[in-house]
Structure formats: C-alpha cells, structure tokens
Amino acid sequence: MKSLQAQHHTLANVSEQVGILEHGIDRDDSFALVPFQQKLEEAGLYPLTATQLDIFQINLGKMCNQVCKHCHVDAGPDRKEIMTSETMQQCLDILDANSSFKTVDLTGGAPELNPHFRWFVTEIKKRNRHIIVRCNLTIILANKKYHDLPQFFKDHEVEVVSSLPFYSKDRTDRQRGDGVFEDSIAALQMLNAVGYGMEGSDLKLNLVYNPAGAFLPPSQDVLEKEFKTALKRDFGISFHALYAITNLPISRFLDYLVQSGNYENYMLKLLSAYNPAAASNVMCRNTLSISWDGFIYDCDFNQMLDMKVDCSSQHISQFNKDVLARRSIVVNQHCYGCTAGAGSSCGGAVT
C-alpha cells in the first residue's frame, strides 16, 4: 500500500480535503453540516482562544514503516519529508527561551526514523522537559538498530504512547497492516521487560485505541479495563492508561469514509455527539504543533490540512510567545472529531 501522495491521489491535495469538509463530496453543498464555528458560538466559545503554552508537539517527519488505513498524516515508507537537525536546534532554542513548555510531544510518521531522533531526545532531556514519544511499536522490531529503543526510552525517562487499535489481531491488522499485531505485542513485551507499563512504575506506557472503521470510540474507562484484562490474560502485558481517540476525517481516513460510502453518516454521527464540555477542553488550547519544516499549527490535524496558526508567528524562525499565547484557534468541520462524546485529544478523552 502506498501513501495517497505516491498514488497521486486527489485527496493528497489539502484543498480537495477542505473542499469536501466544507461543501460535501460533490462540492455542491447538497450535504451541509452546521458550521463548527456556529456550534462554538452557541456555547459562547467562539473565537476559541489559546489558554496556555504547555505542550510543544513536534512532528519529526512523515516517514513511517507502516501504512495505516486511517492515517491522518498520510505517512509511509515513501514519504521523505523529515525534520533537519537545524530545525530541531531552532526548537531547542525555543524551549530554552520558554519554560512554560513542560512537555515535548514527539510524533510523526515514526519519529524514531528521523536520523537525529536520539540526539534530539537527549538534548530535550538535558532541558529537563517531560518527553512523550508516539511510538508505533513495530518500529522497535523493524530493524536491529531499533531493538534497543526500550532501553533508550528508559534512559531518558520518555513516556511512551503507542497505538494499538484493538487487543485482537483481526481488527489491528485490518487497520494497520498484516503482521502489525504480532510485532506490536512483541514490542510491548520488550517495553515491559525494561520496566515500562508496570504497576507503580514511573516509566509510563500508555496505549491509544482508535476505531477500525466508521464509528466512534466507546467509553475510555470501560475499554481500558477490557484492554488490561485481555492483554494481561493473553500475552502477560501491562500498561498504564488507554487513550480512546476519535478518527478525524482527514487524509487517508477521509478517503476511507468517502470510498466506503460512510462520509455523510460519520459526519452526522460526530455532529450528533457534539459536546460543548469537550469543546472547551480541546487540546489545541494548550498545545503548539510544529511541522517537519518548522511551521506552527494549533494541532497535528490542522498541520495536515495546512491551516497555520492565525497570527504573525507562523514559523519557528519568527517564534513570538506573546502573539501565540493570545491567538485564536483555527477551526473547521474536522474539529467535530475532537468534540464528539467524551471528546478526543492526543491524550484521549477530555471530559
């Protein structure tokens, strides 16, 4: 399976995606969803503003060893966009100048595929920040040179957040590719072996569930118990928390929704599950998202739709904390994904 970009797919073009979100599949407004902005206005939340600059999320590149069907990044082995060490240094300079960023959240693609990944993690650790790595698990087994990643994570007290769509092989492989479940299980066991995910351990191992299809996640708490029971019983695996994340209608998941005839029903499902309490807690309010080439976004989803922050500080070379802290969040119809039900963020439910 190739990325949409490598297929020269229409939806590799961001404006085509936004066209569907704003005007429907045929762009004729025959399917018109209430504008997200209007829902925020009704709740007195528009314009949605930043609350603080807590989390510095950095996308180290779109290269990945997997090609998941739902990927909003359109990541894969054929993607070559990757952050340079110069851009990473600019990020470090920003951390030096801004102590409010307590957490640095590294994502991708597979962030570990960036050749400067270990240097970057080491430098961030020297700055005494909490580091999250969004690890797809299979990267640990992809090549011998990655087998020691669990130990590397441990040495730098990295919090590992890993996708595991389900505790059964069938649903996991359907979304993430054949063989992914077995490799993910082996990787989780390697992480457990160095102390990750164990009860009482400070080495945090959190899993991410996202639905393998056109539906919303069930209750995060209930699902966490089921995951814990099943993974312990079947594979002896322990982990800390489960984050239930809703799939946003972007990139390959948008393509899946359109191709499978689920687009309109899925959007209606998100709309009917709209929760104003979740809207006030969305992650973009305390996060900045940095792209591989140094541009600044409100979140990783806006990044993939190329909707840069709505202020003068749009690139890390012109980073201005005061301007960014006062910005209004850029919203569009995809934002319904983060406000459905209990809400959804990179840290799971928000209510």
Added chain:
Amino acid sequence: MANHYYDAADLGKFGNIGEFQKPMADKFFAWYGEVFAEGELTAREKSLVALAVAHAVQCPYCIDAYSSDAYEKGWSEGQMMEAIHVASAIKGGAALVHGVQMMNKVKGIAM
C-alpha cells in the same frame, strides 16, 4: 405518508415520540438508559444481548442500532453472528417444541 413501512431515517426520530405523549416517553427513555448502563452485566454484554433480541423480534431499527453498537463495543463479527444463532435457535426451538403439543393432541385423537 410514504408508500413503505420502514425508513432508516426514522430511527433518528425515535426521540421525538414524546411529541404525542411526553410523560410516558420520558419515563421510557430514562428506564431505557438505566437498563443499558453498566450494571452487574457490562454495557458491552448488554449490547450483545440487545443485538440477539433485536433479531428475535425482527426490528430493523434495533438491528441497525445494535449492529453498530455491538461492533463499536468490540464484539467481533463471529461473536455477533453466534449471538444471532442463539436467538434463532431459541426462535426455532420455540416453534419446534410446540411439536410436543401437536403430538399430544394427535395421540389423544388417534386410534
């Protein structure tokens, strides 16, 4: 009035039945919500029971709702089909077991 009896869009209008009789509808939905909440059976287990019953009562709205709900709650295709076989077996068995009544009757009147 449409010229067919079932419309998938009507499922979404279920909540409007209170328009004609609100107090009873309110009681029904409150009770319904409590029935499907986590209890001594989990909400997940109840969803599978609901799926099976939906097939036994052959309610297209319920089948629509609980096929999605059961799958969303993590039941596999195989587990869901087994639940429907259970419902079908009870339905089939319910018909067949009346064969005993037929036998009793026939034996009563036959020489």
